[in-house]
Amino acid sequence: MDKYTVDRTGPKDQKDYGVGMRQQLDECIRLCLDCARACTETLAYCHEMGGEHVQPEHLRLLLDCEEICQLSAHYMLRGSEFHAQACGVCAQVCERCAEDCEQYDDDTTMAACAEICRDCAESCREMARMA
Numbered sequence: 001m002d003k004y005t006v007d008r009t010g011p012k013d014q015k016d017y018g019v020g021m022r023q024q025l026d027e028c029i030r031l032c033l034d035c036a037r038a039c040t041e042t043l044a045y046c047h048e049m050g051g052e053h054v055q056p057e058h059l060r061l062l063l064d065c066e067e068i069c070q071l072s073a074h075y076m077l078r079g080s081e082f083h084a085q086a087c088g089v090c091a092q093v094c095e096r097c098a099e100d101c102e103q104y105d106d107d108t109t110m111a112a113c114a115e116i117c118r119d120c121a122e123s124c125r126e127m128a129r130m131a
Contacts, residue, residue: 024123024127024130025127028072028076028087028124028126028127029077031123032073032076032090032120033070033073035066035116036069038113039063039117042062042110046058046059053104061093061100064093064097065093065117068094069090069094071090072086072089076127084127084130085128087127088128090120090121090124091121091122091124091128092121094117094124095118097117098118099114101114101117
């Protein structure tokens with residue numbers, strides 16, 4: 001471990017994850033953070049585009065997705081006992097966000113956001129089941 005690597009073994013009373021579970025947890029954290037970033041970037045893109053891209057429901061969903069992804073990642077990073085519940089909600093919100101973004105035909109930015117939202121939803125669903 002170098003000086004920039006965080007020791008994520010956690011407190012002694014934290015759930016002990018095996019190597020396979022640790023890898024899945026790390027991947028889910030990465031996907032949540034990637035999804036949060038994508039939603040933030042897509043939100044800025046939507047503001048630039050205007051028109052149908054700035055429908056209040058759509059913008060709210062992008063914000064909800066960004067925030068629940070951040071929350072889920074943080075819960076997993078610190079080993080919160082509530083991370084499974086957060087991941088379950090995250091999966092639902094990401095799925096809805098993906099569906100909403102897919103409605104914008106022939107828009108590669110929206111398609112990219114939908115794709116990372118679906119990947120995150122799948123990973124979070126699995127994490128919610130495993131915990």
